Amino acid sequence: MKDVDGRTIYLKDYAPPAYLVERVDLTFVLAPEATRVKSRIRFTPNPGTASRDFFLHGEELKLVSASVDGQAVTPAVTDEGLTCEVPDAPFTWEAEVEIAPARNTALEGLYMSNGMYCTQCEAEGFRKITYYPDRPDVMAVFTVRIESELPVMLSNGNPGASGAGFAEWHDPWPKPAYLFALVAGELVNHPGSFTTRSGKDVELNVWVRPGDEGKCAFAMESLKKSMKWDEEVYGREYDLDIFNIVAVDDFNMGAMENKGLNIFNSAAVLASPETSTDANFERIEAIIAHEYFHNWTGNRITCRDWFQLCLKEGLTVFRDAQFTADMRSEPVKRITDVIDLRGRQFREDNGPLAHPVRPESFVEINNFYTATVYEKGAEVIGMLKRLVGDEAYAKALELYFERHDGDAATIEDWLKVFEDTTGRDLSQFKRWYSQAGTPRVSVDEAWKDGTYTLTFRQSTPPTPGQPVKDPRVIPIAVGLLGPNGDEVQETTLLELTEAEQSFTFEGLAAKPVPSILRGFSAPVILDRETDNAERAFLLAHDTDPFCKWEAGRALARDVLLRMLNEGAAPDKAFLGALSSTLADESLDPAFVALVLALPSEDDLAQAQVDAGLVPDPQAIHAVRERMRDAMAEALEDQLRAAYAAHQVPGPYRPDADAAASRALANTALMLLSRRDGGALAQTQYDTADNMTQQLAALSALLTAGAGEEALKAFEAQWKDDRLVMDKWFSLQVAHAEPGDTAATVERLTRHPAFTMKNPNRFRAVFGAFAMNQAGFHHDSGDGYRLMADWLIELDALNPQTTARMCSAFQTWRRYDADRQALIREALERIMAKKDLSRDTAEMIGRILDA
């Protein structure tokens, strides 16, 4: 990793804090330009360390006064914090600082959004609020007093005294500063309640801006379902009298699990049939669950240091995926998670930004809230569960909660509970946490006298800082099908631990067809010599939904690559396989929709790289378009029938079954718009009574080149709804032709409703831009230049969002020399910007150095 200003922080340098905090009293006197924060902190020397260096983090603070045990002191203050002479005995630190929330555009610490005060402290935002040991292994009991004329004033824990101009809160559970939260504003609440299984009544609230109160019911129901599920599945009860959720428009992330006071990006909480799609509903349910589940996996048991981020995030993502699978369709959830993992995490693992699930160094921790830490971190938990079995997993979790409640824990602590529960040695398994890169597993088969042998070989390519990898423990779920399609060997788990290893199946009547990596049992790339006849066979007969879908996906990829690389025509056998899938009424319509979706442009580009070719994004785009035209032509009658059969009668419901029907009907609509010039889509647009149908129709009209009027009508209808307008911005970028994408983005940035101060709006345009591969990577280089121009602008306002957007460039080495030169020029231009944030400097440095 590139060392930016000598600030690189290493896991191996961890040292315990010199002083611990017993309790904290904070008083906030709120004012937009000059908020006063008074702190009174009881420190105790840490008996666990000999160090007595007293250091408090603090950034962008104006220190007004400080005292130790009532005696005024003059600390030595730098840009990063302060040091001071203190006793080697318990003492009370008091300080007053001034901050300006109205001028905080980075959205870290205390800031303002539409006149409302709110906070974001993870990972290191608290140090922008007051001087404090801002590290997760310092846990303390917080009492907070807020003074303001605003009607609603919230903080963590349970409410204390309140009256005209003030409110007090007390959180009895010791917590690190990153879980601190404060909100004050003109807010209205959607109330609810929940009775825990031990009979405790909990008050629930979803707080929103006036006018949004009609969009809270779904979030409230999701919260109650989450609370119940965590009791039933993990035995975890809620532990305060009140649970508050607040929706904020300007937010860098999805949501934040502050103790008892979750703060959400409004896009991750507000929902109504008219304004939210099925995907939005599902995402909101999952994020509400995710943040709620953190109360135990993150808050009651937190991380010792930020290198352990996956301890709370991997586990909590795994838990929210289990929840979604239980609430909705387990196979569909698994397949969509794998698509997402390959699209974001495999890409990261395969490029300059690759890092282990538990990184060993960082410059800016904000840059490690990644798909690797979150999604691969969750995959690692899933593998562990598969390896030890469901029962042992449940026992290990029970022990984890019992042993580490109140702790700031590590990955070592986590693995130890599994070792103690099962007696297994997990030292080899631990490589999943320390080695970056996606393992490749190749497989050969042999058949002789009723014995079938599978031989696996594993290897992991080099990644930055890790040239050589050792073999990992890879759980491979395998089933076998007979020649007639019947299953002759049900799913069994093979444990690959060597670089090369064989497994045999005996007593078989005929050579079987293997179904390998069922349920995507490990986050690896499987290489197997096979042909399209076998893929079509598995698509038709496999009993494992993931492998069934995977066979169709591999078939599609192969057919598209042959069109791309050899100029082949759209494959008739492939179209026939799709036709059979559409005709199979036993299948979940959401599954059929997934089979009809082609591999992404990025997926095809990577497949070309794997084959030693240089991808041409515009050619890839053209081939996918051609295949979709061929699908629409070949399947037209069936698509019309599917569209008609999957119209959902009655009022809109966001449940999985209704959403599945709409998913298939709208997939059919998208294809049919290639045949009828958008006629059916226009009818759906004109009659839609919910956003899923309206947006799908608009998208189909744009596909047919007939969406101009509908775009205007959509804007007129929704101009006052910021979340719906984000969709309007995104959709136009997503549908722009490759040669016109940069111009479309530029035009949208001139729209009066475009603002880069709102991360959702910025991402609606520039996130969609990065996703439009053929447009962003257009050979003119306009895409790179435009992105660089805007990232340079945004960095001065919001380093965190800027740094994340830099990952748009992470695949640059796969392209031709001309494109690489254009990208290098763009990246170097960003790097040369005066006062570039360390967030962005670290990201560009990593992308360029590799």
Ligand SMILES: [Zn+2]
């Ligand atoms: Zn989380």
